[in-house]
Amino acid sequence: MLHNIDPILSPDLLHSLRAMGHGDEIVIVDANFPGSSSGPKCIRADGSTASEVLKAVLSLMPLDTFVPDPALTMEVVGEPETIPEAVADFQAIINEAADNPAQIQTLERFAFYDRAAQAYAIVQTGERRFYGNIILKKGVIG
Template sequence: MLRNINPILSPQLLYVLRAMGHGDEIVISDANFPGEGIGPDCIRADGSTASEVLEAILSVMPLDSFVPDPALTMQVVGDPDAVPEAVADFQRIINETADKPTEIQTLERFAFYERAAGTFAIVQTGERRFYGNIILKKGVIG
């Protein structure tokens, strides 16, 4: 254990967050996301929700303030303007935890999968709420 580090941040996840550079992206996904087969390393966090992992990651990682979309979620199929419960929770966490809060932007489902395939890593959680997926772009610490 380490002081002031959320215990949800496993050794593997801490390593990945530290190894990421400015502009690298990480996915926090729900339990239904194809995390193991989509491409990047998949870190399992089955005992945690996506919201818990998001809050833990934002406690140590800044969001990129040089782009308009440092936080992206998947649009609801057939209703791209809908805001699922998980996404509303993500926005609350970003507003309360991020060093520079931002409005979450959205991507069409297959565009989200394509973007996720090119990320640094995926953290697959036990999140059971639909659309509990978010891509974060790492910023810099001044």
């Protein structure tokens, strides 16, 4: 055990967060997302929700301030203006926990899959709410 580190953050997840560089992306996904077949390393966090993992990750990782969209979610198919419950929760967590809060932007479903496939890692959670997926771009610590 370590002081001041959320126990949700597994050794594999901590290693990935530390190994990532500025501009690298990590994807936190729900239980329905094809995490293992998407390409990047898939870290399992089945006993946690995406919101819990997001809050834990943001307790350590800075969001990128050099881009207008350091946090991206998947837009609802056929209803791009709809904000799912999980996404509203993500925005509240970012507003509260991020070192540089940012407004979440969205990507069309297949564009989200393509972007996730290029990420450093994917964290597959046990999140059961639909559209409980978010991409985070790592920033720097001054």
